[in-house]
Amino acid sequence: MTTRYQWLLLATVLALGGCSSLGVQPWERNILARDDMLMDADALDLAFDEHIYFSKEASSGGQGFAGGGCGCN
Amino acid sequence: MQLKRKKIAGLLSVATCSLLCTPAQADEGEWDVDSAILYYAEDDDRVQAIEPVINATKDLGDEESVSLKLVIDGLTGSSPTGAVPSTEVQTFIRPSGERSYKVAPNETPLDPSFKDTRVAYGMNWAKPYDRNNRRNYGFNVSKEYDFTSISANALWQHDANMKNTTWSYGFNLEFDQIEPTGDVPDPLTSMDKQMKGDSSDTRNVIDLLFGVTQVIDRTSLFQVNLSLSESDGYMTDPYKLVSVVDDDSGKPADQLFESRPDSRSRQGLYGKYRKTLANDDIFTASYRYMTDDWGVDSNTFDFTYRFKFGNGYYLQPHLRLYDQTAADFYTYFLLESDSPPKHASADYRLGEMDATTIGIKFGREVDRQHSWSVRLEQYEQTGESSPSEAVGQLRNQNLYPDVTATIVQFSYAFIL
Amino acid sequence: MASPCEVLIECELESEARQLSALARQEAVRIEQKFSRYRDDNIVHRINQGGDDIRVDDETARLLDFAQHCYELSEGWFDITSGILRRAWQFKPGARIPRQREIDRLLPHIGWHRLRWENPGLSMPADMEIDFGGIGKEYAVDSVLALLQAKTGHSVMVNFGGDCNASGTLADGSPWMTGIENPRRPGDASAVIQLKLGALATSGDVFKFIQQGGRRYGHILNPRTGWPNPYSPLSVTVAAPTCTEAGILSTLAMLQGKDAEIFLDQQGLKYWCYR
DSSP, X not given: OHHHHHHHHHHHHHHHHTOTTOOXXXXXXXXXXXXXXXXXXXXXXXXXXXHXXXXXXXXXXXXXXXXXXXXXX | OOOSXXXXXXXXXXXXXXXXXXXXXOOTTOXXXXXXXXXXXXXXXXXXEEEEEEEEEEEEETTEEEEEEEEEEEEESOEEOSOOOOSSOEEEEOTTSSOEEEEOTTOXXXXXXXXXXXXXXXEEEEEEEETTXXXXXXXXEEXXXXXXXXXXXXXXXXXETTTTEEEEEEEEEEEEEEOOTTSOOOTTOBTTSXXXXXXXXXXXXXXXXXXXXXXXXXXXXXXXXXXXXXXXXXXXXXXXXXXXXXXXXXOEEEEEEOBOOSEEEEEEEEEEEEEEOTTSOEEEEEEEEEEETTSOEEEEEEEEEEEEOGGGEEEEEEEEEEEEOOOTTBOSOEETTSOOOSOBBOOGGGSOEEEEEEEXXXXXXXXXXXXXXXXXXXXXXXXXXXXXXXXXXXXXXXXXXXXXXXEEEEEEEEEO | OOSOEEEEEOOSOHHHXXXXXXXXXXXXXXXXXXXXXXXXXXXXXXXXXXXXXXXXXXXXXXXXXXXXXXXXXXXXXXXXXXXGGGGTOOOSTTOOOOOHHHHHHHGGGOOGGGSEEETTEEEEOTTOOOOTHHHHHHHHHXXXXXXXXXXXXXXXXXXXXXXXXXXXXXXXXXXXXXXXXXXXXXXXXXXXXXXXXXXXXXXXXXXXXXXXXXXXXXXXXXXXXXXXXXXXXXXXXXXXXXXXXXXXXXXXXXXXXXXXXXHHHHHTSOXXXXX
């Protein structure tokens, strides 16, 4: 089971890496450059959520390195 | 001789913007400060928390920056122990052995003296190697009266394909030390017995992360992360119990300390998509699949939609849907006739459950210097409260009480 | 920059005005030194030696991105590699028009498409040259204005030899006033423009042309033919949100020759075209 999922994950990531036709020219980045379009926008909200759900649920992480363990789980 | 494309002023304007409008960033030497305070309260006088956070980032020029973070987390209230309710008054000896507490008939046993203050410090240093390669190093310390965590991480990012593709890879090493009140209990031994365990125990966690962020077009991008995590050491919660009940009456005969395996491997797949729509609103969707060798598989869907009004005001509804399967060793209780298992936990967080979060956030980006927001969310967790394996009196008890929590958060960001 | 440059700041304290104008001067000199083709110690010189994967800094990269975009948008009519035509065309009093074979010798060394620009590396044959002359001054105007705007809330007007950009009206709500010279009547402001917010740029130089055989050859050359358009207006002034845009549009209008006004009308911007 676990092995099968790992292969699935790897295949997905590799497939995405091949999307070099996607993308924009440097001068077309005015919208993407906005603060609220960054993938890590609202970083404090994400950190709070990570901490709350870590203490209430069995799964955690996946997005990045949350930083600072907790004895709550 | 004439241009085929007649009207070029609009496109030229966009090109000029990328020439002149360099991305908003703090000027060298300024501190970019994000501050917030979170209030978290569960219904029925369970856990309450107040958590102020401050994060300050200083731009050192040439895209190098350092940031410092301080989190204080004040917790009070009571937390379920994992023991089953009973038709009779139950008496529990607290881990310290100094004081006992009683639980009324038909009430979920809660440890009433759950009180803790956590202080966490973090620092992060980011520096590019060159235009397409960056490194981030982080260090975190977190301290509670019975728990200490130290972790260090490194993340490298490589831009390719004219910065349309960013590859990320990194690792995090975490070292935790647990010093429970009244020593580390022997797993699956009766709570009544005098403990002869060590005063502390430790665990190590290694996380690996591999990710790619891809720009799709001028208004959208997505991110995919693959994460692997290996934990080794003491993973048991020293305060959680498993009730041993009479096979027929269902009445608790003994309370054992829980026991979890001393290793855990997790794998996760995380995907996130973000798009600015024609009216400048922003839609974000993410999905996370996690699986581990404890038997917990979970799915998390998360959606936000940012309505943007003029003058920097925005309103952002949020929906999060979560479900997980139970850990293999999760059990509501043990029967007296059962042969003792290797591991058992009745911690509701390891049980099968669904959770829903509904939230709304309102805020304003005042200018480059200031922004504020207020966020209100409600979290609800539900599980099977009348499992088929219930015996005797347990058939009439709520064996998986729902959790409802309210979250209020104020945030303010400014430049010093 | 070989033209009078002025910065007008509406403020009460002379010390503040001095401080801001010193900053403006510093920034203008910085850009001039960094992107001038007449120096041998800057990035333009380094690029013009030719080479494979020449690494450039972020600001130069943005200018190269912009130059590429202008090349594509203008279907090759705006090309920063066309400066090499200077070797044939000498716009000074008494100069003659070059022979076709002099121009033919230069044309193979022109063409942005012959470069390979992959941020941050530029690969260029040694027989080619780039020249930011067509955008440098306007870029300097916009950069200086942006710098001053970040430092003061007062209204500011930056004017480098007629290419200008203003940050807003004066405190009493009145606009900045600037004159446009009619090339037929030098020294006489034939139109006074009220500038509140935005920029002006002018292409066409009263003194930079060759008059021969009853025809006037202006200094704005078509990179494909190596010749100026014989029916170009004398000068074109365009008003746009930034000086850089205004500059590109006025240059392209000049290259359109007798269709200059048609091209300008299509852009939906205010302009002044003198013939």
